[in-house]
Amino acid sequence: MNLPQRMPASRLLGAIVVVLLAMTAVAISSTVVALDALGDTRSRSVDKIEPAARRAQTLNRSLLDQETGVRGFTLTGQDAFLKPYLDGQAAQTEAARNVRDLVGDVNGRVTRIEDLARQWRSEYAEPTVAAIKVSGPAAGVAGDIERGKVVFDQLRSETAALQSDIGGLARQARADLDSAAKVVLWLVIGMGVLLVAVIGGLSLLLHRLLIAPLASLADHTRQVASGDFEHEIDADGPRETVMLGEDVNQMRRRIVQELATLAEAKAELQRSNSELEQFAYVASHDLQEPLRKVASFCQLLQRRYGGQLDERADQYIEFAVDGAKRMQVLINDLLAFSRVGRMSREQTVIDLNDLVRHVVDSFSERVEETGARLEIADLPSVRGEASLLSAVFQNLISNALKFKGAEAPVIAVDVVRDGEMWKFTVRDNGIGIEPEYADRIFVIFQRLHPKDAYPGTGIGLAMCRKIVEFHGGTIRLKTDVDSGTSFEFTLPVVAELAAEVEEVHV
Known part of the structure; x- marks a missing residue:
C-alpha cells in the first residue's frame, strides 16, 4: 500500500472511538430498556397488586361486618348492632372501588360481589331490619334467614375467589419480576462479554495497525540514534508513521553525508x-x-x-642580550607546548602529594621573597604523565606568585570528588581576572598585562588546558569568586584505586 492509500492515524483512532461509542450507546440503551421493564414489573407488583390484596381483605371484612351487624340486630333488636352494618356498606363501596382501580374487575368478581351484596341486603338484610324495627326480634322469619345465608355463602365464595385471583396475580408478578431480572442480568452479562470482545478486537486491531508499527519505528530509530546511520528504516502502519520513518531516513542520509564531510x-x-x-x-x-x-x-x-x-x-x-634571552624562553615554551600529546610517554599512577611537594620546593626562593603561604590539601593519586601534570601545577602556582596583590600571597590547592572525576581548585588572593577574560586567557600568546609589568610568554595557561584535556579533563576560570583568582580543573578517577579506597572504608 503506497503512502496516499494509507489511512491516517487520526482517522483510524476516530473509527475505533466511533465503534466504541456505538457499542456503549447500544449497551446503555438496551440496559435502560431492560431496567425500565424491570421497574414496570416491580411497580405493578409493589404499587398495584399488593395494595389490591389488602383492599380485597378489607372488602371481605366489610361484608362480614354487615352480616355480623344484621345478625346481632336480629337477636337483640338493639340499634347499636346496626352500626357495623351501615359502616360495612361504606367500607365495601370504597374497597370495591379501590380494587377495581388497582387491578380492574378481576375476572368480573368485583362486580359479582357488589351484585350479590346488593341482593343479600335487598332480599334479606333490609326486610329483616325493617320487620324487627316494627315487631321486635321475634319478627325474623326462618325462611328469610335461610335465604340470606345462602346468598352470603355465595358472597364468601366470591371474596375468597377474588383473593385467590389477586394472589395469582401476585405470583405472576413475582415470576415476571424474576424473569425481567434474569433478562437484565443476562443482558448485562451479554453486553459485557460483547464489549470485552469488541474492545479486545479493537485493541488487537489498534496494536496491529498503530502500536506495532510505532514500536517497530521506535526500535529502528533507536538503532539509528545509537550510531548505525547506515540502517535503512522501512516503516509500516498509518500514514503518519510512514512519513515519520521517511523523515528519519532523510535525516539519517544527511547525517551520513555530513559525517563523511x-x-x-x-x-x-x-x-x-x-x-x-x-x-x-x-x-x-x-x-x-x-x-x-x-x-x-x-x-x-x-x-x-x-x-x-x-x-x-x-x-x-643590553637590549640585544635581553631580547635573545626572552626569545630562548619563548622557543623553549613553544617546544614544550608542541610536545604535549605528540611526544607522550607511558602514563603511570602518580601520587599528586609528592608531585606538588616537588613543585612547591622549586619555588622556595620566590615563596620566601614574597612571604607567601601555601595550603595544600591531601591530594589523590591519578594516572598520567608526571612531567605534564607537574607543568600544570607549576604554571598555576607560578601565576599565583607572579600576579600577587598588596598582601602576601595565600595559595590554596584543594580537591573534591565529583562522580568519576577529581575536581581540583587552585586559588589565591592576588589581583584576580575579570570574568570577560575567562576564555581569552587560555588562548596561546594572549596576555592581559604589558610585558614590562608582568614578564611571561603567554603560553602557560594554554599549555595547562592542553595538558588537562590530554589527560581527559577540563579546566576553567571560576568567575563566582569575590576576590583573587580561582582555577578549577578535573582529572579522571583511577578506577582500581577508587575500589581499593572503598574496600578500606568498608
Missing part, C-alpha cells in the same frame, strides 16, 4: 595540525642554535666591551 575535514585538520606542530617543533628546534649563538656573542660583547663604548652602545647591547 566531517571525517574529511577532520582528516584534513589533523594533517594540517600535524604539519603545524611539526613546523613549530622544527622551527623552534632549528632556531635554538643560531639564537644561542646570537645570545652568546651578545653576552661576549657585553662582557668585553662593557664600559668601553658610549652609554647608548651599552644600552643597545
